[in-house]
Amino acid sequence: MAKGKVRRRARKILGEEPVALVWCEIHKPIPAPPKDVHRAAGKGRLKSRHHWLWYVGAVVFFFVVVPMILLDGLGRRLDQRLSGRGRDGRTGQPSPPDTQRSGRGRSRGRDRGQDPTNGVFDGDWNLTAGRLLLRWYGYSPSPKRLVMLTRDRICVAASPRRRLSPTKADDFRTVTEFTLDQARIDGEAGQPRGYATFRLAFADGSWLELGRLGEPEDADHFLRTVSG
Numbered sequence: 001m002a003k004g005k006v007r008r009r010a011r012k013i014l015g016e017e018p019v020a021l022v023w024c025e026i027h028k029p030i031p032a033p034p035k036d037v038h039r040a041a042g043k044g045r046l047k048s049r050h051h052w053l054w055y056v057g058a059v060v061f062f063f064v065v066v067p068m069i070l071l072d073g074l075g076r077r078l079d080q081r082l083s084g085r086g087r088d089g090r091t092g093q094p095s096p097p098d099t100q101r102s103g104r105g106r107s108r109g110r111d112r113g114q115d116p117t118n119g120v121f122d123g124d125w126n127l128t129a130g131r132l133l134l135r136w137y138g139y140s141p142s143p144k145r146l147v148m149l150t151r152d153r154i155c156v157a158a159s160p161r162r163r164l165s166p167t168k169a170d171d172f173r174t175v176t177e178f179t180l181d182q183a184r185i186d187g188e189a190g191q192p193r194g195y196a197t198f199r200l201a202f203a204d205g206s207w208l209e210l211g212r213l214g215e216p217e218d219a220d221h222f223l224r225t226v227s228g
Contacts, residue, residue, distance in 0.1 A: 027211030045137040127206035
C-alpha cells in the first residue's frame with residue numbers, strides 16, 4: 001500500500017481519509033486537438049517534459065547510432081552488388097515488392113486512422129474530458145497523477161516536480177476534483193498487473209482512460225473499490 005508520507009499528505013489535503021487512491025498516467029499519447037481549440041485553451045503542453053538525460057540519449061542516437069546504422073547498411077548493399085556482379089557478370093536485381101505485406105501495412109494504417117483519439121478519450125474537446133486533457137500537463141510536467149476517492153468526491157492531484165517517487169511523494173496538491181454526480185470511475189477488478197486501466201467518466205458523456213497504475217496493492221484495492 002501507499003507509504004505513510006503519501007497517505008498523510010492525501011489525508012491532509014482531502015481533510016479526511018481516502019477510500020482508495022492510485023498513481024496513474026495517460027498511458028497513450030494525447031491526440032492533437034484542432035488548432036483553434038488548442039489556441040483557445042492557451043496552447044498548453046500536450047506531452048510530458050523529458051528529463052535532461054533523455055535529450056542526451058536522443059543526441060547520441062541521432063548523431064552516433066544512426067550514422068553507424070546507415071554506414072553498415074551501405075556497406076552490406078555494396079557487398080551484395082559486388083558479389084552479384086561476380087556471378088556470371090550479372091548484377092543483382094532487387095526483389096519485387098511484397099504486395100501482400102504492403103497491403104497489410106496499408107490496412108493497419110487505415111485501422112489506426114479510424115480512431116484519431118487512440119482510445120485516450122471520447123473525442124469531443126469541448127466536453128469535460130477534452131477540456132481536462134488540454135490542461136493535463138499544465139498542472140505538472142510529470143505524467144503521473146494521483147486519483148483519490150472519498151465518500152463524495154473524486155480528486156486528481158499532481159506534484160510540481162518532473163520526476164517523483166510514487167511511494168515517497170509528499171508535495172502533491174489537488175488540481176481538480178469532481179462530486180459523484182459529476183463523475184464516476186469505471187474499472188474492473190482482476191485486470192493483469194501492468195496492463196490495468198480505468199475510465200474517468202463524466203456526467204456529460206465524455207470519458208478519459210488512465211493506465212500505468214502505480215503500486216500494485218494500491219491498484220488492486222482501487223479497482224476492487226470502484227468495481228464493487
